[in-house]
Amino acid sequence: MDTKPHVVVIGGGITGLSAAYYLKKQMEETGQACRITVMEKSDRFGGKISTLRRDGFVIEKGPDSFLARKPALVELARELGLEDQLTGTNPNAKKTYILSRGKLHRMPPGLMLGIPTEIMPFMRTGLLSPAAKARAALDLVLPKRTADEDESLGHFLERRLGSEVLSQIAEPLLAGIYAGNTYDLSVKATFPQFHSIEQKHRSLILGMMKNRKEGGEESRTLPESARNTTFLTFREGLETIVHGLLDALDNVRFVKQCGIAKLEKAADGRGYRLTREDGEIEEADGVILTLPAYAAADLLAASKPEAQELRKVDYVSVGNVILAYDEKDMKRELDGSGFVVPRREGRFITACTWTSKKWLHTAPDGKALLRCYVGRSGDDRWLHMSEDEVVRAVRQDLKATMGITAEPLFTELTPLMHSMPQYPVGHLDRIRRIREGLAKRMPEVLITGAAFHGVGLPDCVKQGKESALELSRLLKE
Ligand code: FAD
Numbered sequence: 001m002d003t004k005p006h007v008v009v010i011g012g013g014i015t016g017l018s019a020a021y022y023l024k025k026q027m028e029e030t031g032q033a034c035r036i037t038v039m040e041k042s043d044r045f046g047g048k049i050s051t052l053r054r055d056g057f058v059i060e061k062g063p064d065s066f067l068a069r070k071p072a073l074v075e076l077a078r079e080l081g082l083e084d085q086l087t088g089t090n091p092n093a094k095k096t097y098i099l100s101r102g103k104l105h106r107m108p109p110g111l112m113l114g115i116p117t118e119i120m121p122f123m124r125t126g127l128l129s130p131a132a133k134a135r136a137a138l139d140l141v142l143p144k145r146t147a148d149e150d151e152s153l154g155h156f157l158e159r160r161l162g163s164e165v166l167s168q169i170a171e172p173l174l175a176g177i178y179a180g181n182t183y184d185l186s187v188k189a190t191f192p193q194f195h196s197i198e199q200k201h202r203s204l205i206l207g208m209m210k211n212r213k214e215g216g217e218e219s220r221t222l223p224e225s226a227r228n229t230t231f232l233t234f235r236e237g238l239e240t241i242v243h244g245l246l247d248a249l250d251n252v253r254f255v256k257q258c259g260i261a262k263l264e265k266a267a268d269g270r271g272y273r274l275t276r277e278d279g280e281i282e283e284a285d286g287v288i289l290t291l292p293a294y295a296a297a298d299l300l301a302a303s304k305p306e307a308q309e310l311r312k313v314d315y316v317s318v319g320n321v322i323l324a325y326d327e328k329d330m331k332r333e334l335d336g337s338g339f340v341v342p343r344r345e346g347r348f349i350t351a352c353t354w355t356s357k358k359w360l361h362t363a364p365d366g367k368a369l370l371r372c373y374v375g376r377s378g379d380d381r382w383l384h385m386s387e388d389e390v391v392r393a394v395r396q397d398l399k400a401t402m403g404i405t406a407e408p409l410f411t412e413l414t415p416l417m418h419s420m421p422q423y424p425v426g427h428l429d430r431i432r433r434i435r436e437g438l439a440k441r442m443p444e445v446l447i448t449g450a451a452f453h454g455v456g457l458p459d460c461v462k463q464g465k466e467s468a469l470e471l472s473r474l475l476k477e
Pocket of ligand 1: 016067454460
């Protein structure tokens, strides 16, 4: 019988695979012995990451890229020997548009996360009324909030920059990342830098300007691939990182098409007992749970307070509609990376990425690839429609906004049910309570992933790595 400690990583998305990778690496480097199993409910690894190749197009059905300035994923790519496969956005696709009163307007240059860092383009934009610009300028003199409690992203931005900047610019850009409502999202959990900038610099605009300048200097320490681009992806698609991880994880046991239904302490109090969906039992000395919060809650039903807290993290379902065209059918020049749609425009789509322009490797010559999003908190119309109806509604919006009437070469709808965690006000305190409770009841069970400290792919890699290092330390004690 193998007496080495057994660690089970539950969930084979980017968080789980990163956790397995860094656990294996740490064990090898410190000479600790350990067996690792990754248990995945679906029939494939990668979780939300899913790349499709069709007719010469590279199509992302889930995430399509990641932030270059957050180093965890670039570092992982480098360790896996994949850095040369990274690619940045097309430098000729820097413009982003926003739909306002039915027309596409260019976002003023210099916006960082929706906050102006260049004064002249902001003062000249037709997106905002003169009163809204004057209100935003008040940020330069308004005092900072002294209370340290969390508040919603919407209230924070409205307080600093006014309601029009929030609804016209910041909301579609920022809430788009979470498909959420800014008034329901925690500022400390979603954009912690806003809270700390206010505390440090008082003015959000001045603080963001300073960060931008320093960010420029910091970027010199980033690897070549991550400089001079906001986003990165892999030329052959994001699944490159998934395959790279799977290849590196030799000696790791992978089980797919078999979720874990229950996780509890072993009867003798030593280690953990995991009940698989097929009824088999796995015994483990340590567990890293990397599931959506609601799925983790089901597993932890025996640990009631934590399960109840986990169920309070809401999720929004979104759909991703890919449309491939002949380039000649584009009625306007694709001279940017696409556009976002504020709620008050009342459209069906929430954003449209001009994918083939933003990422030059994604379409064959002479073809265009568009990617539209549907669904956000408070708007689940698409869930009650057939696939044909969804595609028809998307095409109506493309006709109204971009004048496209041609029949697409093909379309692909990817429904991503309960896929976007909504970090509510007080989220960080809830996470702390969940982790403290688990540490008492099940000390070698760590819980992490997109439901906790960031939904972005680099955030997930970072969280997977941190959990791996923590578990290896706990197993050593
Ligand atoms: P998941 O990928 O959800 O993996 C969890 C895994 O657990 C799944 O494989 C699931 O099948 C499995 N599982 C569930 N229950 C069980 C069980 N009981 N037992 C065993 N296994 C189980 N981020 C970016 O950085 N850039 C983007 O461009 C971007 N775009 C996005 C677009 C969309 C439409 C969505 C939905 C998200 C996007 N994100 C983006 C966010 C990012 O994709 C996710 O936050 C990230 O992929 C989550 O990884 P994860 O491993 O934590 O979770």
